[in-house]
Amino acid sequence: MSRIDTFVWDARFDTGIPIVDAQHKQLVDAVNLLGNELLQGDVSEERLQALFHQLAEYARHHFSDEEDMMRTLAIDERHRLEHIAFHRQFVEQLVSIWKSRASLAKPAETVHGFLASWLTVHILGEDQSMARQFERLNKGEAAADAFAAEKKSEDMGTSILLGAMGRLYSLLSEQNAHLLTLNLGLEERVEARTHALAEANSRLASEQVELTELLHKVEDAQQQLLQSEKMAAIGQLAAGVAHEINNPVGFVNSNLGTLKTYAETLLTVIKAYESSDPAQIADALQKADLEFMREDLPSLLAESQDGLNRVTKIVQDLKDFSRVDQADRQPSDLNAALESTLNVVANEIKYKADVVRELGDIPQVDCVLAQINQVFMNLLVNAAQAIPERGKIVIRSGLENDHVWFEIEDTGKGMSAEIQQRIFEPFFTTKPVGKGTGLGLSISYDIIVKKHGGRMDVRSVIDKGTCFRLWLPLTAPVST
Amino acid sequence: MSRILIVDDEDSILKSLKRVLRLAPCVYGNQTFTLEISAFNTPQAALEAARTEEFDLFLSDYRMPVMDGIEFLKAAKEIQPDTARLILSGYADLNALVRAVNEVGIDRFIGKPWNDYDLMSAIGQALAHRELLLENRQLANLVRVEMGDISPEQFEAERLERIEPGITEVNWGPDGSVVLDPEFQTRE
Incomplete structure (x- = not known):
């Protein structure tokens, strides 16, 4: 210092x-x-x-x-x-x-x-x-x-010296004042810049917040879309499912009515026996046609049992299918899931095609089952709708390294190359108005590729048929 | 004895229907009908039977593989035009209903699951209605013969036509010959 x-x-x-x-x-x-x-x-x-x-x-x-x-x-x-x-x-x-x-x-x-x-x-x-x-x-x-x-x-010398000093100071003073203004201007500019930067920064921050919000909204909307597409599909299936349920309920109900008559007849016969009056017994037996009943009763009961089992099964499958309570990934038996979805859409398929199963032995797959079911349903219904009169749908599955694959192949109309290129676009549909939302395949693609880290592709020949193939990793990567 | 033909692709439905129709009396007004049931699980087999046997009533499912109930009833109507036609279906699609009424002129559309009593009375009503129609036509024709509007030959021809549709038509071959088996001749 x-x-x-x-x-x-x-x-x-x-x-x-x-x-x-x-x-x-x-x-x-x-x-x-x-x-x-x-x-x-x-x-x-x-x-x-x-x-x-x-x-x-x-x-x-x-x-x-x-x-x-x-x-x-x-x-x-x-x-x-x-x-x-x-x-x-x-x-x-x-x-x-x-x-x-x-x-x-x-x-x-x-x-x-x-x-x-x-x-x-x-x-x-x-x-x-x-x-x-x-x-x-x-x-x-x-x-x-x-x-x-x-x-x-x-004294001349002193006077000149003092005058010069005075001027020097005044010059210095001017120079300093000038420097000061420059300095101040500089500071002002720096401050303005800093201010502008801060403003830009806060604008960016608020824009980011907005973008995050928008992203959330988009994600929400997509989730809703997914759910509503499923609901639309279920709606379209509803009539078919109703048929599937009404048939067994119809005959079980009717059989119960018959059973009631049988029971009444049998009770009358028992009553006649209790009276021990041979004339009454003979009369009751003659009216009863016991022989027929003896033969018919077991099959009546067996058929009714079978009908109720069918209703139970379809209701269970529907529940599995629409499952919203289990939105988490869990190890799932996808062959069974495919069967159960097949049962839900049975009514869309059985009048159009014979289903051939070539299911391989596959391990459980870590996935969101309800979503995979939705994909299966879309592919199965599409396959059935692609068949003009009557055809065949082959479903296959298998294991390849650390991926399982599924194939759903139909003998339907097939698709041109132009259509094949667009099938995964949202709202693209070749079905008549009211038959399809145009979302099925785009949502399926989203589920398989984006949500489960799998792969999905298609091969199709006009008038020969179409085959969709999808791969799912056994343990899915964490989805975004 | 009224002869009833039932078609449904579901065997359990056929069996339950047979049980009901065997047991319950089929009554309409003061008429009682005893029923004889022929059941088929494919429309093709049912059509085959309709070609060889006469039926008073067809009861058909709607959704069946290959041929639906409306197509079946349309084909059956060509063979036996005066037979009553009913549809029993669990598939309540408005389009199907409209087609059933407009294209085939069905008497009743019964939903599944059905009520046994309603089913029996629908069958009874359709049979009674059919009998009434036939009787009316018979009587009207008798009156026409008496009044000289139609000849006894025409009357007889109509009777025969009713029994065997197409029997009074002559199928001419291109060379002037008469083709007896209409199966070998494309109609119209």
Whole structure:
């Protein structure tokens, strides 16, 4: 840390005007105090500011005292104005150097050096000149004469030196002021840039929040679409499923009615036996046709049992199929799932095609069963609808390394290359209005490829048929 | 004795129907019909039977493989136009119903699951209606013969035609010969 050369009071500074000298000494002390404090480095900004203001205030106070004095004593106007200009310059200079001190290499030395030098020049120059003129005025000389005498008496060399110093300071002052404005402009620009950056940043942040929200909305909508496509498919299946249920319910119901008649007849026969009246017994037996009943009853019961089992099965399969309670991945037997879906859509298929099963031995697959069922249903219904009159649907499954595969092949109309290219597009359908949503295959693709990390492809020949093949990894990667 | 033909691709349905129709009396108004049932599980087999035997009533399922109930009844109507026609179906599709009424003129559409009593009375009503129609036509023809509107030959021809549709038509071959077996001749 460098030392400051203390600004020492010199006898030559004396003007002979007590109040002015006292104030000058005070200023010198204030300048030294500020310089030292600045040099300390660990002095708080508040204290520095306070000292500076004290100094500036005192300088102003001193200047106004001098200026008052000049006016009261009616010094020559030329000197007075010049003197005041010097004061102003000092104040401006002081303020600007103070403001820019942060950017100075050695703020303490510079500020202190400036103040000390300026005061030295000013006191030795203007103030001494002022004091001499006052003296002449006191002796009764006219102000103009005093001014002229002062000009004349001045040692040429000193006068030129002081004038040059004065100009130098004023130049420095201008330069400094210019630098300060530049500096301020720069700061303003930096601030504006920072502000703009901050704004852009916050805009980006809010945009990101918006995007995240939108993404959530899209995800929600997709989930809804998935569910509603399934509901639409179930709706389309409903009539078929109703048929599938109404048939067994129909004959079981009718059989129960028959059974009731049989039971009544048998009870009548038993009653006749209980009465032990041979005539009654003979009559009851003759009406009863026991022989027929004996033969028919077991088959009636067996058929009814079978019918109820069928209803139970289809209801269970429907439940498996539409399962919304199990949305999680779990190891699932997909051959069984395919069978159960086949049962749900049986009514769409059995009047159109014979189903040939070539199911391989496959391990359980980690998947969301309800979604895979939905894919199976879409493929099976499509296969049946592709068959114009009557045909064949072959379902196959198998294991290949760490993937299981399924094939659903029909002997239907087949598809042209153009249609094949578009089948996975949402809302693309070749079915008549009201028959298809155009979402089945796009959703199937989404389920197999995106949600389960599998693969799905198709081969098709016009008028020969279509075969969809899908692969599922045994352990699905974590879906997004 | 009224002869009834039943077609359904579901054997259990056929058996349950046979049980009901055997047991319950088929009554309409003061008429009681005893029924004789012929059951078939394919429309083709049923059509075969309709060509060789006379029936009073056809009761058909709607959804069946290869040929649906409406196609079957249409074909059966060509063979036996005066036979009553009923559909028993669990598939309540409006399109099917409209076609059944407009294309085949069915007497009744009965839904599955059916109520045995309703089924029996529907059959009884259809049989009674058919008998009434036939009797009316017979009487009207008698009146026409008496009034000289139609000749006894025409009357007899109509009777024969009713028994064996197409019997009074002569199928001419291109060389002027008469083709007796219509199977070998494309109609119209």
